[in-house]
Amino acid sequence: MIKNFKTLIRIGKPSKLILLFSVICTIIASVAGVIIPLLTRNLIDGGFADFTLTQGAQIIGVFVVQLVLAGLGFYFMGLIGNKMIAKVRQAVWEKMIYLPIPFFSKTVSGESASRIVNDTDVVRVLIADHVLGFIQGVVSLVASVIILFALDWQMTLIIVLAVPLTVLVVVPLGKIIHKISVKVQDKTAALTGILTQVLTEMRLVKASNAELEEIEREKKAVNGLLKYGLKEVKVYALLQPVMQGMIFLVIFGVIAYGGMRVSSGTLSTGTLFAFIMYLFQIVMPVAGFGMFFAQLQKANGASERIIEILNEEGEDLHKGQDVDLGGKSILFENVTFNYDEDTEVLKHVSFKANPNETIAFAGPSGGGKTTIFSLIERFFPLDEGRILLDDMDVEEISLQSWRSQIGYVPQESSLFAASIKENLCYGLDREVSEEELWHVVELACAKDVIEHLPDKFESMVGERGLNLSGGQRQRLAIARAFLRNPKILLLDEATASLDSQSEAVVQEALANLMKGRTTFVIAHRLSTIVDANQIVFIEDGQVTGIGTHEELSHTHKLYAEFAAQQLA
Numbered sequence: 388m389i390k391n392f393k394t395l396i397r398i399g400k401p402s403k404l405i406l407l408f409s410v411i412c413t414i415i416a417s418v419a420g421v422i423i424p425l426l427t428r429n430l431i432d433g434g435f436a437d438f439t440l441t442q443g444a445q446i447i448g449v450f451v452v453q454l455v456l457a458g459l460g461f462y463f464m465g466l467i468g469n470k471m472i473a474k475v476r477q478a479v480w481e482k483m484i485y486l487p488i489p490f491f492s493k494t495v496s497g498e499s500a501s502r503i504v505n506d507t508d509v510v511r512v513l514i515a516d517h518v519l520g521f522i523q524g525v526v527s528l529v530a531s532v533i534i535l536f537a538l539d540w541q542m543t544l545i546i547v548l549a550v551p552l553t554v555l556v557v558v559p560l561g562k563i564i565h566k567i568s569v570k571v572q573d574k575t576a577a578l579t580g581i582l583t584q585v586l587t588e589m590r591l592v593k594a595s596n597a598e599l600e601e602i603e604r605e606k607k608a609v610n611g612l613l614k615y616g617l618k619e620v621k622v623y624a625l626l627q628p629v630m631q632g633m634i635f636l637v638i639f640g641v642i643a644y645g646g647m648r649v650s651s652g653t654l655s656t657g658t659l660f661a662f663i664m665y666l667f668q669i670v671m672p673v674a675g676f677g678m679f680f681a682q683l684q685k686a687n688g689a690s691e692r693i694i695e696i697l698n699e700e701g702e703d704l705h706k707g708q709d710v711d712l713g714g715k716s717i718l719f720e721n722v723t724f725n726y727d728e729d730t731e732v733l734k735h736v737s738f739k740a741n742p743n744e745t746i747a748f749a750g751p752s753g754g755g756k757t758t759i760f761s762l763i764e765r766f767f768p769l770d771e772g773r774i775l776l777d778d779m780d781v782e783e784i785s786l787q788s789w790r791s792q793i794g795y796v797p798q799e800s801s802l803f804a805a806s807i808k809e810n811l812c813y814g815l816d817r818e819v820s821e822e823e824l825w826h827v828v829e830l831a832c833a834k835d836v837i838e839h840l841p842d843k844f845e846s847m848v849g850e851r852g853l854n855l856s857g858g859q860r861q862r863l864a865i866a867r868a869f870l871r872n873p874k875i876l877l878l879d880e881a882t883a884s885l886d887s888q889s890e891a892v893v894q895e896a897l898a899n900l901m902k903g904r905t906t907f908v909i910a911h912r913l914s915t916i917v918d919a920n921q922i923v924f925i926e927d928g929q930v931t932g933i934g935t936h937e938e939l940s941h942t943h944k945l946y947a948e949f950a951a952q953q954l955a
Contacts, residue, residue: 394694395510398478399471405463410522412460417526419453420668421534457523468515472507479503479693485701488766492726501576502696506689513686521679524672531665542645542662567619568688574612581608641666707785712792712874714742715777717763717905722772724762732758733928735772738921740905747908747916749946750925756909760877763907765789794873796864796897798880807837808844811867819870827869832896833862865896876906913950922946
C-alpha cells in the first residue's frame with residue numbers, strides 16, 4: 388500500500404512548499420479550534436458577569452482564524468491532489484501509448500480507459516478530500532486529549548477508552564472494503580469496456596439487430612457492478628451506525644458523569660461545557676478516521692491497478708540504429724510465431740523480397756498472411772528465426788527508424804474524428820503545405836473528393852470516417868501513405884471491400900503509390916496480384932509455394948484451383 392502511494396507521489400511530484408503551507412494552515416486551524424472551548428469555559432465559569440467585548444472578540448477572532456486557515460489548507464491540498472493526479476494520468480497514458488501490441492491484444496480498450504479516468508479519481512478523492520481531514524483530526528485529537536487530562540483525568544478516561552474500541556471495529560471493516568473496492572474497480576472497467584466497444588460499433592449493432600443482445604450484455608455488467616456496489620453500501624451502512632453509536636455512548640457517558648460531578652460541586656459548569664466541546668473535537672475525528680481508512684483501502688485497490696500498468700514493459704522506440712531501408716532486400720529466415728502457447732500461427736516461414744519488388748501473399752483465410760504484416764511492422768517478438776534487412780537483423784534497427792519508413796494501407800482505412808488534414812498528416816513530424824496536400828490527394832485519385840467538400844481539407848470526417856464512403860476513405864489512406872513517403876509499403880487487402888468502380892480508382896492510386904517501393908500485398912482477389920514479382924502461397928502457417936503467377940499456376944495445385952475459380 389505505502390509502496391504504491393510512494394510511486395504515485397513520485398510521479399505526481401506535488402509541490403513541497405504548497406504541501407507544507409497546506410499542512411501548517413491545517414495544524415494552526417486545528418490548534419485554534421482546540422483553544423475555543425478553553426475561552427468558552429472561562430466565560431461560563433465567570434457567569435458572564437465580567438463579560439467584555441474583548442473576550443467576545445477573542446472567541447470570534449480565534450473562530451474566524453480557524454475557518455480561514457482550514458479553508459486555505461483544504462483549497463491548497465485540493466490543488467495538490469488535482470495537479471498530482473493530472474500528472475499520474477498523463478504518466479499512465481504515456482506509458483500506455485508506448486506499450487506493445489500484445490498488451491492491447493489481451494486488454495479491452497474501455498478497461499484501460501477506466502484505469503486512467505476512474506481509478507485515478509479514487510486516489511484524487513483520497514488526497515484532495517481526506518488527507519487533510521486526517522491530519523486535522525490527529526492534531527485535534529492529541530491536543531484535546533492533553534488539555535482534557537489537564538482539566539480532569541477521570542472524565543478524560545471515559546473518552547480515551549472509546550478510541551481502541553472504535554479501532555477494533557474499523558480495521559476489520561476496512562479490510563473488507565479494500566477487497567470489495569478492487570472488485571468494484573474491475574466491474575467498472577468491464578462496464579466501461581462494453582460501453583466503449585458498442586458505441587464505436589453502433590452501425591454494426593443496428594445492422595445486426597443486436598440491440599436486445601447489447602441491452603442484456605450491458606444489464607449483466609451493470610448488475611455485476613451493482614452486486615459489489617451493494618456490498619460496499621452494506622459495509623458503509625454498518626460502519627456509520629457503529630461510529631454514531633460510539634459517539635452517542637461517549638457523549639452520554641460524559642454528560643451523565645459530568646452532571647453528577649457538577650451537582651456534587653467537584654466540577655464547574657464551564658469545565659463540563661468545555662468537555663462536551665472537546666468531546667466533539669475528539670469523537671468527530673475518530674469517526675472521520677473510520678471513513679479515511681475506508682477510503683484509503685478503496686484507493687489502495689485503485690492504485691494497484693494503476694501501478695500494474697506503469698510496471699508493464701513498454702517499447703523503446705529509439706533503441707538501435709537509424710537505417711535507411713531504401714534499396715535493401717527483406718528476408719524472412721525460418722520464422723516461427725505463436726500468439727499463445729497453444730496455437731502455432733507461423734511455422735518456419737522463409738521468403739525474400741528484393742528491393743522495389745512487389746511480393747504478394749495468397750492462400751486460404753487464417754493461414755497467417757496478416758500475421759506476417761504484423762511481424763514486418765515488428766508488433767510482436769518472434770519465437771524463432773530472424774527478419775533481415777540485407778544481412779542486418781532488424782532487431783538492431785530502432786523501431787522509430789523502422790516504422791517511420793513503412794506505409795500501411797489496411798482493408799478498412801482507420802480515420803479519427805477529426806479534419807481531413809489532421810488525418811492525412813497524422814504522425815508526421817513536419818509541417819505540410821496545402822500545395823503538398825493537393826499534390827498527394829491528386830496522386831491518390833482523391834482530389835475530386837476534397838473539391839466537393841464544403842471546407843476542403845478542414846472538413847470533418849466523423850467518427851472512424853463514417854461521413855465518407857469506403858472508397859473515399861481508402862483513397863485518403865493512400866494519400867496519407869504518400870505523405871509518409873515510405874520505403875516499404877504494406878497493402879492489406881486494400882480493395883477487398885470496394886465495389887468495382889471504386890476498386891478501379893483505388894487500384895490506379897495504389898499503382899502510383901507502389902512505384903519505386905518494396906511492396907507487400909495481401910489479396911483474396913488474385914486479379915490484383917497477377918503482376919507481382921513473387922507470390923508467396925501460405926497454408927496453415929506454412930509457405931507451400933513461391934513464384935510468379937504463371938509458375939504457381941503450373942506447379943501449385945491449390946493456387947491453380949484458386950486461379951481457375953477467380954480468373955476464368
